[in-house]
Amino acid sequence: MKKTHLYLLALLLSVVGVAAIGYKWKVLKFPLAPVAEVDVWTVQARVEYNPRRGPNTVTLQIPKRPPGFAVLDERFIANNYSRLEEERGSSREVQWAIRRARGTQALYYRATVVRASENPALGGRPKVGQPAILEEPYFTASASLLEDVRQGSADILTFAQELVRRMNAEQPAEQVALLLENRQDPEAKAELIAQLLSSREIPARIIHGFLLGESEGAMEIRPWLQVHNGTDWLTIDLRTAVDGWPENLFLWTTSSSPLLTVEDNPRAKVEFTVSRNLADAMAIAERRLEVQHEHLVKYSLLSLPLQTQQVYRVLLLVPIGAFIMLILRNLIGVKTYGTFMPVLVALAFRDTGVVAGVLLFISVVGSGLLVRFYLERLRLLLVPRLTAVLIVVVLLMALVSVISNQLDIEVGLSIALFPMVIMAMTIERMSIAWEERGASQALKEGVGTMLVAALAATAMTYDPLVHVVFVFPEVLLLILALTLMLGRYSGYRLTELFRFRALAREFGATEKRADDKSNAEPQDK
Structure with missing residues (x-):
């Protein structure tokens, strides 16, 4: 196979791995750090009204896929009320109904929201609304105002911004003061601006929301203006006339219907409160993924039972240990017993600790090696000899555990997690190397095995690495690409440079x- 084919394959694996990691990090918001926190807001709407005799119906506009945020959980609290949710285009509403009610009624809508980047932008077909029906002298004042605004603007966006600025002037012109005589509250002023724009055939609509940030407690829901320039909907702040979608704007509704409607009850009111908390970024990312990408959760490691997830937290680290062994053997030239034996020993070091694991390894293998030399004099066959060595290894492990328990050394109790068969095979191979190539070569390979196992165990117990490999298993594609590239290396190893x-x-x-x-x-x- 040509090297070009190998390089292209490694490049393809790297691109796929990096793309998958970037998507999960930037779009799905999976954290790179094992301990990370994100902002979580609890948004609550409290409806209060005094019921009339007979049936009562309450309609409240509620969020529907707000841009920049994801609704993780919703709660509707209304005792003895029936509930009906209905979607109308880009808006959504909930309707509560009750046959009879007495005393002041309180109904709640509560949502838990977090930041998200994969929400659809606000759409909707541009439609020119109904212009305001004004009598004299209001009609003449509006015509004069709009003509002055036209002279000071260049396009639809600047026309709308200039109109908002004139409406918010500290010392408004006579036309503006006349039009705002009975429209001092923000809602009435916003409706007037939208109607004036409609009279010039400009599609305009009012949306409602509030800014989520550090502030908590009672929040005032605010209107924002949107105008369509023929291509997109443009958002304008009705207080400052600045265009652009604010980063912290939590959109409550785009509906032109009233925010709250209670039949024959104009005194009904709705109050909004916001509380901010910090939550585990990984748990929030999982919940966000369940809400926005249900199928991705079903076919990911996050859908497995917790016990199985813990198993894969270990298994996914085995290739990392193998890659470290590859570097130490093929580039540096460290000699070991077998190819994957050091990685298996490193798995045992995860539970005992590296220092304690090395000491236990030396004590068990050293004692087992003495027994192996003694068994050699008995001239046993291979299988009986291995069985005898295995029995001795188990007894040695039990002895070390008992002694450690008496000395109150808890680390020694973890020796039972050592792979017994691997230990027995290590003793056998070390004794054979001792006889065939001498004590020096056998000790070198033994030290090399411990060195590789210790380094691999250190990497496999590093919490940030454990987190990244489990959350982003696509990292293994990058490891595979590097392994393929190193597979063709046939140059000098570092130890050979010193040797020669x-x-x-x-x-x-x-x-x-x-x-x-x-x-x-x-x-x-």
Whole structure:
């Protein structure tokens, strides 16, 4: 296979891995840190009214997929009321009904919201609303005002902004003062601005919301103006005339209907309160994913039972340990017993700790090696010998655990988690290497095995790495790409450079003498 094919495959794996990680981090808001917190707001609407005799119906506009936020949970609190939710285009409402009610009634809508980036933008077909029906002298005042606004604007956006600025002037013009005689509250002023824009064939609508931030307690819901420029809906702050969608704006409703409607009860009121809390970013990300991408949850590790998730938190780290072993063996030249034996030993080090694990490894393997040399004199066959070594390993582990318990050393109790078969095979292979290649080579491979296992265990117990690999298993695609690239490396290892340094010095000296000789020959001639 050509190297080009290998490079393209590694590049493809890297691109897919990076894209998946970036999507989960930036779009789905999965945290990169194991301990992270995010802002969570609890938004509440409290409806209060005095019921009339007979049936009562209460209609409240409620949020529907607000841009920039995700509604994680909703609660409707209304005793003895029936509830009906209905969607109308980009808006939504809840209707409570009761046959008979006595005394002051209080109904609640409560929502838990967090920031989100994958919400649809506000749409809706642009439609010119009904212009205001004004009598004289209000009609003449509006016509004069709109003509002055037209002279000071260049397009639909600047026309609407200029109109808002004139309506909010500290010392308004005579036309503005006349039009605002009976429209001093923000709602009435917003409706007037929208009607004036409609009289110039400009699609305009009023939306309602409030800014979520550090402030808590009672909140005042505010109107915002939106105008359509032929392509998009543009948002304008009715207080400052600044255009653009505010980052913290939580959209409550886009409906042109009243925010609260209670039949034959004009004194009914609705109050809004907001409380801000900090919550675990990972738990919120999971809940947000369940709300916005239900199918992604079903086919992810997050859908598994908690016990299975804990298993995969360990299994997904095995390739990390194997990659560390690959670097140490193929690039540095550390010798070990077997290919994956150090990784399995590293799994045991996760529970005992690296330092205690190394000490336990040395004590068990050292004692087992002495027993193995003794069994060699008995001239046993391979399988009986391995079985005997396994039995001795188990007894040694039990002995260390008992002694540790008596000395109140809890780490020693974790020795039972060591893979017994791996320990037995390590003793067997070390004894064979001792006999065939000498004690020095056997000890080198033993030390190399402990070194690789210790480094792998350190990486596999590093909390940020454990979190990233479990939450973003696509990291393993990047590890796979690097493994494929290293698979073609056949150059010198780091230990070989030290091993052959004398030969390199001799080769360099020979080349230098040859160069000196070649430079001296022309002078002799």
